[in-house]
Amino acid sequence: MAGLSTLATQLLDGSVEVIDLTAPLHPGTPILALPPEFGQTATFELEEISRYDDRGPAWYWNNFRTGEHTGTHFDAPNHWVTGKDLDDVSQVPPGRLVGPAVVIDKTAEVAENPDYLLSVADIQKWEAGHGPLPGGAWLIYRTGWSARGGDPAAFANADDQGSHTPGLTPDAARHLAATEILGIGVETVGTDAGQAPGFDPPFPCHSMFLGANKYGLTQLSNVDRLPVTGAIVIAAPLPIVSGSGSPCRVLALVDRTT
Template identity: 25%
Template sequence: MSGERHIIDLTRTIEHQQPGVKIHSAKSLKNDGWNASTLELYSHSGTHMDAPWHFEVNALTIDKIPLDRLMGRALVLDISHVGEHHLIRPDDFKNQLENVKKGDNILLKSGWSQWFGTSKYRDNLPRISKELALWFGEKQINILGVEPPSVADVNNLEEVKEIHQILMENNIIIIEGLVNLNKLKKTEIMLMAFPLKIKDGDGSPARVLAIEDR
């Protein structure tokens, strides 16, 4: 990539009382000499990354994911036309899949992040079909990033387990809860996604960035 570089933050800001988040004052400048906070974070809160150990597909934990897998070329595929509860299949992408190469990173731009804070965000999400999960596996996709809080229907445990396991068995890193995909101008970007280095972690909140050459 060459030319002017733009960095777009695809990470939701972590705030107190978001689902799975509690932030309390631990120290104050007035009383203790410095400001500090105690953070209580569910490992899959906000913008987060799943490790295969999340579903015990294998023993790879979040701290052991190779760093060279966490950055690289990514394609932004637009599925903003799909509706609530939609089961996303390969034919929903029309001709967009023609550009997908083995080993690519994929971000699905659905616009779903706008519903954060409503029951719709969690309960009505569009999700990955088994057919699409297998297709991504055949393409040896490296990272799959989505805006909803999950790649599957969180109210259907069987589906959640099946879709996560298919993706993870195919060595695909899953990132959920992305934001700001509507700010991307390009369909090809440089992606950087870094979780907290939690020993034996099943997942972690992650800082996810897109770099565009405009």
């Protein structure tokens, strides 16, 4: 109890900072566009119900329409065929939505090469300096990509060869899926690289992470404000029954006294 009381005091006095890792959700929020032969997710739309008028004199509210995987969102295991018999987003235990965060920073490499892929060697180099990846942690892959979030074309970074955005090698995805981390958080539209449809297997993060009962957090922002270790990340998706994911608010708690 003393620990929670201390945390409450630290939140009030600002010695523990709450950082919002969530990108704003609006009609211009970038979405993942699939080849035209596949089904497409809906962009975010608000439909006004009333706004202090004859439809409702004292209240303002809206309906909204969008896809489960729009904006900053949570990938549940059943989002991918490898996890089709695992939890939907409403079934994810709440204790697995909160965990310590570790940050692997490859912003310099991605600035030189937008197709940069995090490798097993990168992960091992990080562990050599900071210790093994802790069990029950969120691995946050910092790439600087969220700086493009206000421009959907720059965010997609696509040409006739497809999208060019950073991700993981299949070997790195396989390696991390065998660890005890909760999942991976990225700044891009999805957990996989833009060129991942051509990987072996295709979309290795989705395939291996979700099949291993791990999770994905995408389109994170303000990742540059996180320490390499020491933060706590809280992911809060809507508990959509039978849902494969949900837009979510992702918050980080950071101790500013150290």
